[in-house]
Amino acid sequence: MRYLRMIGAAAALATAVTDAAHAQTAPPAATPLVIGQTFTLESKALGETRRINVYLPPAYTDSATVRLPVLYMPDGGIGEDFLHVAGLVQVLTGNGTMRPFILVGIENTQRRRDLTGPTTVAEDRKIAPKVGGSAAYRQFIREELMPQVKQRYRTTAETAIVGESLAGLFVFETLLLEPQLFNTYLAFDPSLWWNNGQLAAQASTLLQKSRPAATVYLATSIHGDTAATRRLMALARPQATRLGSWHYEPMPEETHATIYHPAALRAFRAVFKPKASSSH
Numbered sequence: 001m002r003y004l005r006m007i008g009a010a011a012a013l014a015t016a017v018t019d020a021a022h023a024q025t026a027p028p029a030a031t032p033l034v035i036g037q038t039f040t041l042e043s044k045a046l047g048e049t050r051r052i053n054v055y056l057p058p059a060y061t062d063s064a065t066v067r068l069p070v071l072y073m074p075d076g077g078i079g080e081d082f083l084h085v086a087g088l089v090q091v092l093t094g095n096g097t098m099r100p101f102i103l104v105g106i107e108n109t110q111r112r113r114d115l116t117g118p119t120t121v122a123e124d125r126k127i128a129p130k131v132g133g134s135a136a137y138r139q140f141i142r143e144e145l146m147p148q149v150k151q152r153y154r155t156t157a158e159t160a161i162v163g164e165s166l167a168g169l170f171v172f173e174t175l176l177l178e179p180q181l182f183n184t185y186l187a188f189d190p191s192l193w194w195n196n197g198q199l200a201a202q203a204s205t206l207l208q209k210s211r212p213a214a215t216v217y218l219a220t221s222i223h224g225d226t227a228a229t230r231r232l233m234a235l236a237r238p239q240a241t242r243l244g245s246w247h248y249e250p251m252p253e254e255t256h257a258t259i260y261h262p263a264a265l266r267a268f269r270a271v272f273k274p275k276a277s278s279s280h
Contacts, residue, residue: 035086041148045140051107052145053078055086057093059100060154068102069158070149072141074115074167076105084261085162088268098272101160104149115166117173119195134170142181160184164260166191173199179211184271186217188263189224189256200228204235213244215271219263223256247271
């Protein structure tokens with residue numbers, strides 16, 4: 001019996017020593033990896049709460065006074081396009097091929113409702129329980145989100161918007177219907193087929209209206225509506241003095257699923273490149 005008690009005591013001691021060793025070698029607890037900020041906004045225009053994700057480049061966080069332009073993006077959720085676009089802003093500002101921007105990502109709730117305009121096409125209306133809400137979404141950006149961003153962050157008056165697919169459609173619709181809202185419009189594979197292509201068909205008339213000059217960058221993949229995009233460019237280029245600088249990048253090596261990141265890389269370098277410093 002004494003022998004058994006000795007074995008039990010030895011086993012207990014060995015277990016205690018092992019546990020102590022594991023406690024000493026266990027890795028420290030992981031901490032959250034923070035890449036930006038997030039806040040929520042109660043929207044009267046949309047009748048719901050929206051989550052907003054923000055990336056602040058080092059040019060902003062390293063200074064207490066610097067003001068930066070703002071790049072807005074639909075599809076801006078963490079599980080959507082925010083992370084890879086924030087990464088581009090980080091890399092390109094870091095290597096000096098893009099001016100620093102505050103990136104504001106708008107997380108989706110009902111994407112197909114918010115990013116589409118009205119349609120008379122029955123097949124279009126089948127893509128979601130509700131479509132055609134782009135006017136309310138634009139009101140949300142104009143009257144609720146933009147003032148909140150100006151209040152929270154040190155911004156300049158310069159604004160831009162970037163989007164792909166239905167978000168690209170929303171970008172282009174905003175350019176035509178409310179061109180004063182942003183200075184720069186970036187649309188990749190915009191869904192110009194929506195409502196039987198009526199938005200692109202109306203472009204000639206809408207572009208004749210008085211509007212501020214803007215910077216516009218369009219890109220299409222092998223699945224994009226290159227014919228409609230080329231017609232739009234043909235309308236805009238002869239009016240460059242009045243309409244501003246329009247760029248078109250056909251990217252037939254990309255598909256609709258792959259175009260966003262490479263197109264954003266080219267677009268940011270092209271239209272947000274650092275301004276040449278004056279020589280002395």
